[in-house]
Amino acid sequence: MTTTSPLLFGVVGNPIKHSRSPFIHEAFAAQTGITLRYERILAPLDEFARTCHEFFAQGGSGLNITVPFKEQAYTLAQDHLTTRARLAGAVNTLWMQDGHVHGCNTDGEGLLTDLRRLDCDPTGKQILLVGAGGAARGAVFPLLEAGCTSLRIVNRSPERAVQLRDHVLEQLPRFAPTLSAGGLDQAQGPWDIVINATSSSLGGLPPDLPEGLYAPGALAYDMMYGSEDTAFMVQARAQGAARVADGLGMLVGQAAASYAIWHGVRPDITSVLQALRGGASYT
Numbered sequence: 001m002t003t004t005s006p007l008l009f010g011v012v013g014n015p016i017k018h019s020r021s022p023f024i025h026e027a028f029a030a031q032t033g034i035t036l037r038y039e040r041i042l043a044p045l046d047e048f049a050r051t052c053h054e055f056f057a058q059g060g061s062g063l064n065i066t067v068p069f070k071e072q073a074y075t076l077a078q079d080h081l082t083t084r085a086r087l088a089g090a091v092n093t094l095w096m097q098d099g100h101v102h103g104c105n106t107d108g109e110g111l112l113t114d115l116r117r118l119d120c121d122p123t124g125k126q127i128l129l130v131g132a133g134g135a136a137r138g139a140v141f142p143l144l145e146a147g148c149t150s151l152r153i154v155n156r157s158p159e160r161a162v163q164l165r166d167h168v169l170e171q172l173p174r175f176a177p178t179l180s181a182g183g184l185d186q187a188q189g190p191w192d193i194v195i196n197a198t199s200s201s202l203g204g205l206p207p208d209l210p211e212g213l214y215a216p217g218a219l220a221y222d223m224m225y226g227s228e229d230t231a232f233m234v235q236a237r238a239q240g241a242a243r244v245a246d247g248l249g250m251l252v253g254q255a256a257a258s259y260a261i262w263h264g265v266r267p268d269i270t271s272v273l274q275a276l277r278g279g280a281s282y283t
Contacts, residue, residue, distance in 0.1 A: 070134025077103030110254025
């Protein structure tokens with residue numbers, strides 16, 4: 001596409017200053033020869049919809065959505081959702097098309113890409129998913145579809161975990177034998193993969209999980225990321241996880257999927273992830 005000014009994109013969240021999405025999308029743009037500008041946008045907690053509408057009214061092309069707005073983004077785009085977004089009940093990617101805001105969820109694709117990069121394919125695995133917010137919602141269907149043998153959602157508020165399970169099973173009842181839900185005290189293992197989909201690590205505290213979660217060789221995966229191990233990763237090591245990983249690879253993977261929606265070309269994630277890992281400035 002030929003344009004006289006850069007295409008405008010951004011990421012909306014609260015907090016947002018930690019986000020590495022601008023670096024990632026600018027690196028993708030350099031790979032693919034697309035001219036764009038990508039901004040961090042701090043939305044007040046009670047003004048998410050207004051923030052997005054103003055962005056698009058000013059000529060913005062697309063938005064990524066992060067904590068804590070993914071479920072609000074689903075509502076914003078509810079008349080023009082992809083199948084993945086409907087199954088998730090949460091949206092992390094918005095764009096304007098034919099005068100309407102459209103929404104998709106690329107979190108699950110990013111998570112699966114990164115788990116496989118870590119040689120931890122979900123197929124045949126027992127998986128514990130901690131959290132029931134927007135990040136968790138994007139992960140449930142892809143993990144089930146990938147062929148895990150058991151997936152349990154646990155949350156500080158058990159009713160939210162149950163609501164998420166029920167939302168998925170209303171649409172996909174065939175997964176009823178595989179999918180369960182409850183409170184954090186119902187997280188007992190052992191599990192092959194434990195995924196922290198809460199934002200607890202942003203506050204420096206791990207979720208309140210019991211001992212005995214980790215099977216031999218288990219992976220503890222935090223969707224949050226940082227220049228040092230997150231609080232969940234530290235907790236997981238102390239509780240017996242054989243391996244730990246943060247969510248930087250998931251971030252790059254979901255960003256690549258969003259980029260493909262917006263631009264029709266899929267960038268290479270390896271060099272971008274290496275560049276992020278090589279820098280000490282991200283938190």
